[in-house]
Amino acid sequence: MTGSVGKTSTKEMLRGVLTAQGETHASIASFNNHWGVPLTLARCPATVAYAVFEIGMNHAGEIATLVRMVRPHLAVITTVEPVHLEFFSGIQAIADAKAEIFQGVEPGGAVVLNRDNAQFARLQKHAKAAGIPRIISFGEHAKADARLRDVALHPACSAVHATILKQDVTYKLAIPGRHMAMNSLAVLALAQLAGCDLAVAALTLSRVAPAAGRGQRRPLDVSGGEATLIDESYNANPASMAAALAVLGRSSVEGKGRRIAVLGDMLELGPDGGKLHRGLIDAVNDNDVDLVFCCGPLMRHLWDALSSGKRGGYANDAASLESQVVGAIRAGDVIMVKGSLGSKMKTIVATLEKRFPGSAALDDAAV
Numbered sequence: 001m002t003g004s005v006g007k008t009s010t011k012e013m014l015r016g017v018l019t020a021q022g023e024t025h026a027s028i029a030s031f032n033n034h035w036g037v038p039l040t041l042a043r044c045p046a047t048v049a050y051a052v053f054e055i056g057m058n059h060a061g062e063i064a065t066l067v068r069m070v071r072p073h074l075a076v077i078t079t080v081e082p083v084h085l086e087f088f089s090g091i092q093a094i095a096d097a098k099a100e101i102f103q104g105v106e107p108g109g110a111v112v113l114n115r116d117n118a119q120f121a122r123l124q125k126h127a128k129a130a131g132i133p134r135i136i137s138f139g140e141h142a143k144a145d146a147r148l149r150d151v152a153l154h155p156a157c158s159a160v161h162a163t164i165l166k167q168d169v170t171y172k173l174a175i176p177g178r179h180m181a182m183n184s185l186a187v188l189a190l191a192q193l194a195g196c197d198l199a200v201a202a203l204t205l206s207r208v209a210p211a212a213g214r215g216q217r218r219p220l221d222v223s224g225g226e227a228t229l230i231d232e233s234y235n236a237n238p239a240s241m242a243a244a245l246a247v248l249g250r251s252s253v254e255g256k257g258r259r260i261a262v263l264g265d266m267l268e269l270g271p272d273g274g275k276l277h278r279g280l281i282d283a284v285n286d287n288d289v290d291l292v293f294c295c296g297p298l299m300r301h302l303w304d305a306l307s308s309g310k311r312g313g314y315a316n317d318a319a320s321l322e323s324q325v326v327g328a329i330r331a332g333d334v335i336m337v338k339g340s341l342g343s344k345m346k347t348i349v350a351t352l353e354k355r356f357p358g359s360a361a362l363d364d365a366a367v
């Protein structure tokens with residue numbers, strides 16, 4: 001499993017689905033590099049029915065080496081997006097590097113590709129050139145083999161109707177957001193290809209909770225009531241920022257509550273970094289975000305673009321922004337915290353949890 005975003009989310013969903021059908025081994029967290037992949041292999045018991053490996057990269061050539069160790073029967077590329085642009089000439093070069101995963105697929109294996117992604121045709125060509133006999137696609141596209149028919153997006157879950165390799169399924173997905181519904185199509189296609197019972201797989205998805213820092217919701221006890229924290233602090237790039245702001249936009253606020261985004265820098269974007277940060281203004285406005293807190297030199301570009309009514313507060317780094325965020329929260333608010341790992345937005349999440357200890361996590365249903 002590789003891709004620009006969605007690897008860990010998709011891997012954890014797949015882990016949940018496969019675990020319900022047989023002994024399963026999967027990468028821990030994002031153990032996806034030249035340490036994590038061999039370690040995951042070394043730890044894999046010989047008895048397992050299924051093993052799921054996350055493979056990541058920052059540079060061309062990395063995936064080729066790692067996938068030859070794993071030798072998967074099935075490979076998936078979740079999506080190709082402009083991340084790590086710093087190290088690539090452009091999006092096509094990123095697609096070419098992701099396509100290295102085909103080089104390690106076992107003879108007779110299959111690949112699962114995102115039909116809605118602009119790089120689909122390019123990846124498909126690479127897969128054919130690598131001699132992969134079966135290319136399965138997922139997405140909203142009419143020709144997708146795992147096709148989204150309909151999705152109802154709710155604040156904390158989605159109801160999905162899909163056709164997976166000619167079989168119709170309707171299921172509840174316990175992780176909200178359209179992007180997660182798309183990931184779930186890939187998961188069900190993989191489960192089907194791996195010989196799982198599709199109906200059971202779809203049922204399992206109603207119990208798989210978001211991975212750490214990727215959208216967990218927690219109640220915060222604040223004066224006069226409760227607020228909701230959405231922890232997106234694990235990582236960020238333009239695609240996942242837009243996705244997280246969309247989830248925030250769908251969250252229902254109570255009483256005088258507001259939709260609040262607390263955003264840190266998205267790193268490794270190269271020379272377009274400022275522009276990509278400023279570009280978040282559309283997602284902020286389209287999703288009715290009421291108040292935005294920004295930290296970091298790159299988020300300054302978004303801060304400058306915000307209308308004055310939406311300006312919550314700005315600071316140079318996460319630690320200096322904390323007190324402003326803490327001071328602003330009131331009952332009924334929904335607060336989404338997100339930034340690249342290096343932006344340390346996790347410290348703001350930790351402070352909010354400590355300052356406003358809520359009851360149990362809202363989504364402690366992980367399988």
Ligand SMILES: Nc1ncnc2c1ncn2[C@@H]1O[C@H](COP(=O)(O)OP(=O)(O)O)[C@@H](O)[C@H]1O
Pocket residue numbers: 003004005006007008009010030078079179180182183213214215232234235236239240241243244
């Ligand atoms: N298909 C997707 N499109 C856009 N954003 C996504 C998608 N899947 C997951 N995300 C978001 O991207 C961020 C990183 O997700 P993760 O699953 O950890 O990806 P990766 O392992 O590839 O870094 C999270 O904020 C997550 O909610």
Ligand SMILES: [Mg+2]
Pocket residue numbers: 007008029030032054
């Ligand atoms: Mg990951």
